[in-house]
Amino acid sequence: MRQHRLVLCTPDRVLSPVVESVWATIRHEAAGVVNREPVLARLIDGTVLHHDCFAESLIDCLTRRLAVPELDAWTLAEVFRCAFDDESALIDAAASDLQAIRDRDPACPDLLTPLLYFKGYQALQAHRITHQLWLQDKIHLARHLQSRVSEVFGIDIHPAARMGRGILIDHATGLVIGETAVVEDDVSILQGVTLGGTGKDTGDRHPKIRRGVLLGAGATVLGNIEVGEGAKVGAGSIVLSPVEPYTTVVGVPARPVGPRLTSPAALSMEQCMDMDQRLGAPPTGS
Numbered sequence: 001m002r003q004h005r006l007v008l009c010t011p012d013r014v015l016s017p018v019v020e021s022v023w024a025t026i027r028h029e030a031a032g033v034v035n036r037e038p039v040l041a042r043l044i045d046g047t048v049l050h051h052d053c054f055a056e057s058l059i060d061c062l063t064r065r066l067a068v069p070e071l072d073a074w075t076l077a078e079v080f081r082c083a084f085d086d087e088s089a090l091i092d093a094a095a096s097d098l099q100a101i102r103d104r105d106p107a108c109p110d111l112l113t114p115l116l117y118f119k120g121y122q123a124l125q126a127h128r129i130t131h132q133l134w135l136q137d138k139i140h141l142a143r144h145l146q147s148r149v150s151e152v153f154g155i156d157i158h159p160a161a162r163m164g165r166g167i168l169i170d171h172a173t174g175l176v177i178g179e180t181a182v183v184e185d186d187v188s189i190l191q192g193v194t195l196g197g198t199g200k201d202t203g204d205r206h207p208k209i210r211r212g213v214l215l216g217a218g219a220t221v222l223g224n225i226e227v228g229e230g231a232k233v234g235a236g237s238i239v240l241s242p243v244e245p246y247t248t249v250v251g252v253p254a255r256p257v258g259p260r261l262t263s264p265a266a267l268s269m270e271q272c273m274d275m276d277q278r279l280g281a282p283p284t285g286s
């Protein structure tokens with residue numbers, strides 16, 4: 001039995017068109033899955049169809065993963081409802097992130113899949129709530145959630161780190177984002193990325209990742225440096241100095257390669273392998 005109804009979900013409340021459209025699509029996709037794969041009916045019904053708004057469905061998906069006996073799903077859901085009621089932009093951002101994944105991840109055909117199964121998506125939404133708690137000075141609750149997210153998903157984002165919207169965190173395992181890092185809107189991040197300090201500075205010591213950047217798998221960006229808008233960081237690179245906008249950098253330490261990019265790297269997601277598969281290119285090599 002729920003303690004309070006989300007103000008966000010009361011019938012007279014007008015939600016943003018993005019949230020409305022995302023929720024309608026998710027429900028449609030969920031009904032289709034129940035038809036095609038009835039063995040999943042209980043899961044899909046419990047997490048999606050049973051709910052009357054996107055926020056409650058998201059809360060359900062998160063609390064199922066993050067609850068512990070001492071802070072159970074019911075109590076955690078109340079914490080999350082309060083966060084969403086205090087800051088409805090969290091729900092808008094959660095809807096934008098789903099659209100970003102569907103639009104930019106060639107392995108993701110719909111909105112339902114990341115909501116239910118993608119740990120990068122779920123960890124980011126948990127982080128958004130954690131950040132809100134941190135700003136409200138609920139430091140231990142924020143730390144508890146950061147720790148649960150790290151245990152459950154293998155992703156460690158400091159509660160103070162600032163994340164934009166329309167963010168794709170693909171695969172996500174091993175992602176670490178430090179306290180004073182900023183990740184702006186429309187950034188794409190692959191697995192194993194570190195946005196860390198050099199260990200030599202205190203205070204504002206973490207990277208600033210500007211809008212539309214693509215951070216390849218295993219990229220490490222160290223220090224309070226900017227990766228400029230629309231730039232691309234190659235897999236396994238170690239970035240120790242600022243990256244100009246619309247520039248590709250690779251290697252250890254990272255150096256610029258190739259011509260200036262003509263569109264934000266994160267949006268085109270031209271990472272060779274996946275893009276070729278999407279375009280139906282024949283396999284290369286042996």
Ligand SMILES: CC(C)(COP(=O)(O)OP(=O)(O)OC[C@H]1O[C@@H](n2cnc3c(N)ncnc32)[C@H](O)[C@@H]1OP(=O)(O)O)[C@@H](O)C(=O)NCCC(=O)NCCS
Pocket residue numbers: 171190215216217218232233234235236237248249250251252257258270271272
């Ligand atoms: C950097 C990247 C985007 C390619 O960008 P690009 O502009 O097409 O670059 P090119 O392939 O033309 O390579 C340019 C030069 O950089 C080198 N290079 C490319 N990627 C590199 C990398 N990750 N590390 C080191 N050098 C790299 C190439 O060997 C080439 O060197 P050369 O000029 O001496 O021959 C791509 O290699 C990459 O790392 N993508 C990330 C993909 C990813 O993380 N996939 C994980 C999917 S799960």
